[in-house]
Amino acid sequence: MSADDPAERQETAVPAIELKGISKAFGPVQANRDISIRVMPGTIHGIIGENGAGKSTLMSILYGFYKADRGEIFINGRKTDIPDSQAAIAAGIGMVFQHFKLVETFTVLENVILGAEDGRLLKPSLAKARRLLKELAAEYELNVDPDAVISDIGVGMQQRVEILKALYRQADILILDEPTGVLTPSEADQLFRILHRLKDEGKTIVLITHKLREIMEATDTVSVMRRGEMTATVRTAETSPEHLAELMVGRKVLLRVDKAPVRAGRTVLEVENLRVIDEEGVERIRGIDLKVRAGEIVGLAGVAGNGQSELLEVLGGMRAATGLVRLNGEALALSGPGSDGQARRAAGIAHVPEDRQREGLIMEFHAWENVGFGYHRDPAYRRGAVFMNNAALRADTEAKIAQYDIRPANCWLTARNFSGGNQQKIVVAREMERNPDLLLVGQPTRGVDIGAIEFIHKQIVALRDAGKAVLLVSVELEEILGLSDRIAVMFDGRIMGERLPGATDEKELGLLMAGMAREAA
Amino acid sequence: MDFVTLIQVLDSTVRMATPLLLACLAGLFSERAGIFDIGLEGKMLAAAFFSAAVAAITGNVWLGLLAGVGASLLLSGLHGLASITFRGNQLISGVAINFLAAGMTVLIAQDWFEQGGRTPSLTGPGRFPPITLPFAESLAGVPVLGPVYSELISGHPVLVYVAFLAVPASWWILFRTRFGLRLRAVGENPAAVDTAGVSVVALRYGAVAICGLLCGIAGAYLATALQAGFVKDMTAGRGFIALAALIFAKWRPWHAMWACLLFGFLQAVALRYQNIDVGGFTIPVQAMDALPYVLTVLILAGFVGRAIPPRAGGEPYVKER
Numbered sequence: 001m002s003a004d005d006p007a008e009r010q011e012t013a014v015p016a017i018e019l020k021g022i023s024k025a026f027g028p029v030q031a032n033r034d035i036s037i038r039v040m041p042g043t044i045h046g047i048i049g050e051n052g053a054g055k056s057t058l059m060s061i062l063y064g065f066y067k068a069d070r071g072e073i074f075i076n077g078r079k080t081d082i083p084d085s086q087a088a089i090a091a092g093i094g095m096v097f098q099h100f101k102l103v104e105t106f107t108v109l110e111n112v113i114l115g116a117e118d119g120r121l122l123k124p125s126l127a128k129a130r131r132l133l134k135e136l137a138a139e140y141e142l143n144v145d146p147d148a149v150i151s152d153i154g155v156g157m158q159q160r161v162e163i164l165k166a167l168y169r170q171a172d173i174l175i176l177d178e179p180t181g182v183l184t185p186s187e188a189d190q191l192f193r194i195l196h197r198l199k200d201e202g203k204t205i206v207l208i209t210h211k212l213r214e215i216m217e218a219t220d221t222v223s224v225m226r227r228g229e230m231t232a233t234v235r236t237a238e239t240s241p242e243h244l245a246e247l248m249v250g251r252k253v254l255l256r257v258d259k260a261p262v263r264a265g266r267t268v269l270e271v272e273n274l275r276v277i278d279e280e281g282v283e284r285i286r287g288i289d290l291k292v293r294a295g296e297i298v299g300l301a302g303v304a305g306n307g308q309s310e311l312l313e314v315l316g317g318m319r320a321a322t323g324l325v326r327l328n329g330e331a332l333a334l335s336g337p338g339s340d341g342q343a344r345r346a347a348g349i350a351h352v353p354e355d356r357q358r359e360g361l362i363m364e365f366h367a368w369e370n371v372g373f374g375y376h377r378d379p380a381y382r383r384g385a386v387f388m389n390n391a392a393l394r395a396d397t398e399a400k401i402a403q404y405d406i407r408p409a410n411c412w413l414t415a416r417n418f419s420g421g422n423q424q425k426i427v428v429a430r431e432m433e434r435n436p437d438l439l440l441v442g443q444p445t446r447g448v449d450i451g452a453i454e455f456i457h458k459q460i461v462a463l464r465d466a467g468k469a470v471l472l473v474s475v476e477l478e479e480i481l482g483l484s485d486r487i488a489v490m491f492d493g494r495i496m497g498e499r500l501p502g503a504t505d506e507k508e509l510g511l512l513m514a515g516m517a518r519e520a521a
Numbered sequence: 522m523d524f525v526t527l528i529q530v531l532d533s534t535v536r537m538a539t540p541l542l543l544a545c546l547a548g549l550f551s552e553r554a555g556i557f558d559i560g561l562e563g564k565m566l567a568a569a570f571f572s573a574a575v576a577a578i579t580g581n582v583w584l585g586l587l588a589g590v591g592a593s594l595l596l597s598g599l600h601g602l603a604s605i606t607f608r609g610n611q612l613i614s615g616v617a618i619n620f621l622a623a624g625m626t627v628l629i630a631q632d633w634f635e636q637g638g639r640t641p642s643l644t645g646p647g648r649f650p651p652i653t654l655p656f657a658e659s660l661a662g663v664p665v666l667g668p669v670y671s672e673l674i675s676g677h678p679v680l681v682y683v684a685f686l687a688v689p690a691s692w693w694i695l696f697r698t699r700f701g702l703r704l705r706a707v708g709e710n711p712a713a714v715d716t717a718g719v720s721v722v723a724l725r726y727g728a729v730a731i732c733g734l735l736c737g738i739a740g741a742y743l744a745t746a747l748q749a750g751f752v753k754d755m756t757a758g759r760g761f762i763a764l765a766a767l768i769f770a771k772w773r774p775w776h777a778m779w780a781c782l783l784f785g786f787l788q789a790v791a792l793r794y795q796n797i798d799v800g801g802f803t804i805p806v807q808a809m810d811a812l813p814y815v816l817t818v819l820i821l822a823g824f825v826g827r828a829i830p831p832r833a834g835g836e837p838y839v840k841e842r
Binding site: 063065084085086087088089095097099101102103104105106110111113114115116117119120121122123125165 | 698700701705710712713717718719832840
């Protein structure tokens with residue numbers, strides 16, 4: 001091996017970040033256990049792991065949000081204490097959080113200088129930032145209008161502002177936490193181009209994600225975390241998605257969804273010229289036609305905020321609309337009496353809402369109470385006209401806990417005390433066991449770990465195989481492609497086109513999601 | 522209404538608007554930083570009492586002002602402690618401060634002065650005297666502009682000028698300084714400030730302190746300039762009217778001034794025209810007195826268009842991953 005070999009050079013260089021024996025506990029929960037990691041300068045280092053594996057905690061320690069119980073941090077070979085974010089910034093660390101930390105009413109420029117102003121007056125700071133932003137834009141292709149107000153620009157742009165914030169503070173190390181969750185595929189590609197550019201300029205990048213594909217495509221090295229521990233660090237070129245998944249979960253995982261060919265029957269759901277105008281007078285759905293047949297999963301792809309949520313809400317009885325919706329040939333009321341969730345359930349629609357913590361569960365209530373919601377009028381849960389039969393409800397919950405392998409298996413725990421995956425299983429169990437004609441599922445696996453994803457996907461497919469209609473909304477293209485028998489893409493309140501999963505790919509769907517190539521593609 | 526009456530009503534408007542304006546700006550700083558404060562009323566009341574009491578005892582209105590501001594700052598500190606440090610409910614803390622002030626002022630007044638819960642009447646150096654601006658007298662003869670200058674602009678206690686100068690000052694601080702940028706940011710998204718390496722807690726305490734200072738001046742003005750001494754519940758809901766004006770003004774200093782002048786005008790009209798005859802029907806004085814409060818309710822009920830408050834208002838900041 002010659003001395004010019006990059007791999008060789010990496011071994012001998014001083015790591016940009018070195019963590020030694022980091023441990024952090026929250027009460028009885030050990031979020032990080034004796035974690036050691038070396039991130040080499042000028043590389044893209046991926047950190048992958050399931051939700052709750054401790055990735056975010058580790059990065060929060062590095063950014064001064066939490067203090068580690070034990071362990072040492074070395075930045076560029078120097079032992080560094082990071083008691084707060086100020087210290088992290090001083091050490092040259094910049095962080096792009098999953099949920100952006102931007103002031104929505106401020107301009108790009110104001111957000112960039114916030115906390116890094118020169119002097120007490122704003123004018124000189126703003127002028128300097130404007131100049132520097134121009135330079136950074138030229139250097140890294142990070143073009144953003146400095147005078148745009150954050151709430152007026154898209155998430156992709158907002159993310160660039162976050163990166164610019166870090167670069168403005170002269171960060172050499174950039175940590176990105178689940179950066180592609182809110183992006184279209186083309187925006188994600190753009191982001192990765194920017195990241196490679198930054199890497200070429202000598203910046204060190206830590207990429208936290210649960211998407212195996214991104215790790216495989218973008219990173220040089222990858223570390224895997226499981227249950228608070230660092231289980232492996234490998235060269236990306238020397239590993240495979242299957243191997244990484246196994247390292248993450250601790251057992252072999254099926255990454256593909258196994259399902260029989262579709263045998264679609266009669267039309268269950270028929271939507272014609274549906275329109276929704278929201279509270280602010282904005283037209284969110286601009287005339288949609290859609291059919292879902294029995295024994296078929298229709299996937300609704302789209303970037304969040306293009307009307308999919310509103311469609312689910314209309315069908316689930318949470319929002320008024322105009323147009324026509326037929327279920328098994330019967331028109332449903334779209335506003336006024338008979339258009340609420342109760343009526344929809346009676347009609348045979350079950351709904352796994354997108355945001356389980358706000359719409360699917362009451363976090364402070366017990367698991368068994370949550371299992372009863374929406375079905376509390378079911379005679380099986382009632383004792384006479386007035387009283388609930390709580391014992392029956394609890395017994396039913398126990399049965400569901402066993403059947404869906406919900407852990408911990410204790411119906412007296414509040415919803416908050418379950419992990420994301422198990423919370424979702426509670427909702428899924430409640431809705432699917434009603435044997436609905438139509439199942440609405442929104443983001444079924446958001447914030448759910450790989451093991452539970454596999455389980456939930458199997459349940460959805462089983463329902464479809466039993467001859468039920470399923471309408472799936474997801475921002476995860478992989479999920480849409482893997483589960484759906486037919487894919488409709490939404491953009492700006494309209495359906496841009498329908499595709500069959502075998503006859504399309506992420507690239508084409510990505511274009512449709514971005515509003516391009518209407519029907520022509 | 523002839524010209525002289527108009528000047529008199531407007532002059533009265535300025536006087537009535539001053540405490541509202543000070544309280545409104547106080548609320549503006551607090552709420553812009555994300556701390557809702559319905560305790561403006563209580564802080565003003567406490568300041569009114571302590572300024573009058575100290576002015577009565579020492580005979581020095583400046584010491585009175587200092588005591589009033591001190592009392593208001595203490596209550597602000599309490600609100601800060603409850604809502605920033607202990608992340609309590611800001612509304613409840615505000616309500617508690619209002620009750621505390623309403624009860625304590627009368628109780629202490631009775632204990633100290635034994636005049637049925639009021640302070641002795643303030644005279645001479647115990648009150649803020651009107652200030653005559655330069656050339657007021659010599660210009661009084663000039664038509665129109667003369668009376669406007671000598672009657673309307675000149676001849677107010679110093680705190681009136683403080684209140685109106687506080688408007689451009691507040692605007693400048695909020696929109697032209699680093700502190701203002703951070704303060705507005707912390708009211709919209711404290712996480713952005715925190716991740717930028719700036720202390721959310723320090724900023725919010727700073728805002729609450731400014732709020733206490735301005736409320737203190739407002740209370741002192743009531744008891745030692747507008748009136749001559751403290752009487753029970755003398756703030757008469759001004760703290761709440763100031764909040765309504767703040768919403769009306771959509772949390773902006775210049776708009777706050779106009780909103781407070783509008784409320785001040787209604788109060789001045791009610792003072793001037795006790796019973797108004799409209800075609801043989803007499804509008805009773807109570808109806809006139811109620812006008813500012815009716816407008817308050819209308820504003821709070823959202824009849825003046827949607828006002829979007831600072832996004833993080835009322836929410837304690839808890840660090841999250």
